[in-house]
Amino acid sequence: MQKKTYCNYYKYEREVLMKTYNYLLSFNIKPSVQRIAIMDYLMTHRTHPSIEEIYLALCEDIPTLSKTTVYNTLKLFVEHGAVQMLTIDEKYVCYDGDINLHAHFLCKKCNKIFDFPAYYNEESLCTMKNDGYEVEEVHQYFKGICPSCLKDNKEEIN
Amino acid sequence: MQKKTYCNYYKYEREVLMKTYNYLLSFNIKPSVQRIAIMDYLMTHRTHPSIEEIYLALCEDIPTLSKTTVYNTLKLFVEHGAVQMLTIDEKYVCYDGDINLHAHFLCKKCNKIFDFPAYYNEESLCTMKNDGYEVEEVHQYFKGICPSCLKDNKEEIN
DNA sequence: GTGCTTGCAAATCGTTTGCAATAGC
DNA sequence: GCTATTGCAAACGATTTGCAAGCAC
Numbered sequence: 001m002q003k004k005t006y007c008n009y010y011k012y013e014r015e016v017l018m019k020t021y022n023y024l025l026s027f028n029i030k031p032s033v034q035r036i037a038i039m040d041y042l043m044t045h046r047t048h049p050s051i052e053e054i055y056l057a058l059c060e061d062i063p064t065l066s067k068t069t070v071y072n073t074l075k076l077f078v079e080h081g082a083v084q085m086l087t088i089d090e091k092y093v094c095y096d097g098d099i100n101l102h103a104h105f106l107c108k109k110c111n112k113i114f115d116f117p118a119y120y121n122e123e124s125l126c127t128m129k130n131d132g133y134e135v136e137e138v139h140q141y142f143k144g145i146c147p148s149c150l151k152d153n154k155e156e157i158n
Numbered sequence: 159m160q161k162k163t164y165c166n167y168y169k170y171e172r173e174v175l176m177k178t179y180n181y182l183l184s185f186n187i188k189p190s191v192q193r194i195a196i197m198d199y200l201m202t203h204r205t206h207p208s209i210e211e212i213y214l215a216l217c218e219d220i221p222t223l224s225k226t227t228v229y230n231t232l233k234l235f236v237e238h239g240a241v242q243m244l245t246i247d248e249k250y251v252c253y254d255g256d257i258n259l260h261a262h263f264l265c266k267k268c269n270k271i272f273d274f275p276a277y278y279n280e281e282s283l284c285t286m287k288n289d290g291y292e293v294e295e296v297h298q299y300f301k302g303i304c305p306s307c308l309k310d311n312k313e314e315i316n
Numbered sequence: 317g318t319g320c321t322t323g324c325a326a327a328t329c330g331t332t333t334g335c336a337a338t339a340g341c
Numbered sequence: 342g343c344t345a346t347t348g349c350a351a352a353c354g355a356t357t358t359g360c361a362a363g364c365a366c
Contacts, residue, residue: 030320030321032320032321032322032364032365034321034322035321050355051356052355064322064323065322065323066322066323066324067323067356068322068324068356068357068358069322069323071355071356071357072321072322073321085248087245087246087247087248087299089245090243090245090251091331091354091355092355092356093248093355093356103282105286105291105293108294116285117281117282117285118282119279119281119282119285120278120279120282120298121277121278121279123277124261124274124275124277124278124298124300127274127275127277128263128274128302132304132308133263133272133300133302133303133305134302134303135263135300135301135302136301136303137299137300137302138299138300139246139297139298139299139300140278140282140297140298140299141245141295141297141298141299142282142291142293142297143293143294143295143297144286144291144292144293144294144295145291145292145294146290146291147289147290150290150292188346190339190340190345190346192346192347193346208330222347223347223348224347224348224349225330225331225348226331226332226333226347226348226349227346227347227348229330229331229332230346230347249329249330250329250330250331251330251331
C-alpha cells in the first residue's frame, strides 16, 4: 500500500510538476505540493481567479487543502513577485499568474476579466519619478460590458 | 426655540450649500442634507476618502448620520456619475469627487492616494472597442512608496 | 529535533439587507 | 397621506489571526 503523503494526492505529470517546481524556485519560493498546485492552476487558468475559485478547483485534488493556505500562498507569491494581485473588482481580490504588464477589462455584467495589451506611454511614470515617487506596480483597469453580454442584452430586448 | 430638523444640524454657509445642492441636481440627484454634506465633503477633501473616513468626519455635524446612509449615498452618486469609485486599495473602496480622468498613486506604506495626470494613449481603448467591448470606465493605478515615506525610511536606517 | 508549512476554528471588519421610523412635498 | 430617504440592528462574506498538528531536512 502506498504511503499516505500529501504528494500522492497530487496527480499531475512529473514533467509539469517539475516545471512549476523550478518556476517557484526561480522566485526564491520554497515549493510544496500546495504551492505547486496553486501556481500551476494560475499558469494553466488565465481567468484571473479569486481565492474561492482556486480553493474550490484544487479541493478535488488536494482534499485537505484549507482556504487559509490559499490565502497565505498567494500572499507569498505576490510578495515574491511571482503573481500579481488585481483589485479591479471591488468585491474580492483576483490573481494573475501573468506578471507582464498588460491591461485588464472587467465586464460589469458577467464579472469576467479580460486581458488586453497595455499601450501606455511613460509620461505618467516619469512625472511620478521626477516628483520622488517610487513606482513598484502599474495597473490599467477598464470596466464596461463585454461583447458576449452586449449580445445577450440585445437578445433580451428583442 | 429653533425647530429641530436635520437642516439645523448643518452648519455650512448657505452659499456653499446651494452650490453643492445645484451640483447634485445637475446629476439628477435629489438633494438632502446628508447628500449635500457627503458631496461637499468629497469636493473639499481631495483625499480619496473611504466610507469610514466620510462617516467619522460628518458624524460631528450630523449626529444622527448612519453608515448605511453613507453607503447608499455613495452608491447613488456613483450610479449617477457624480463620483468615481476607486478600487486601488484591496482593503476598502475609496471615493473621488473629481470625475475627470486622472491617474492614482497608492503609497503602500502610508496608504495615502495621490493624483497624477493620466497621460495615456488611445490604443488600448481602440483595441477594446474594435473587439466589441463597451468601455465605461478607465482607471490607472500606480502603487509604490511616496516621497514622504521614502524619506522616513532613510531616517530610520540612519 | 527544529523550523517552516499547513489547516482548523474563531475573530475581524467592510459591506449589505430588512425593515421600521422619519422627512418633506 | 404618500413616497422617498434615513438609520438601526442583524446578517453576510471576504479576509485575518491564533494556535496546534504535520511535514521535511
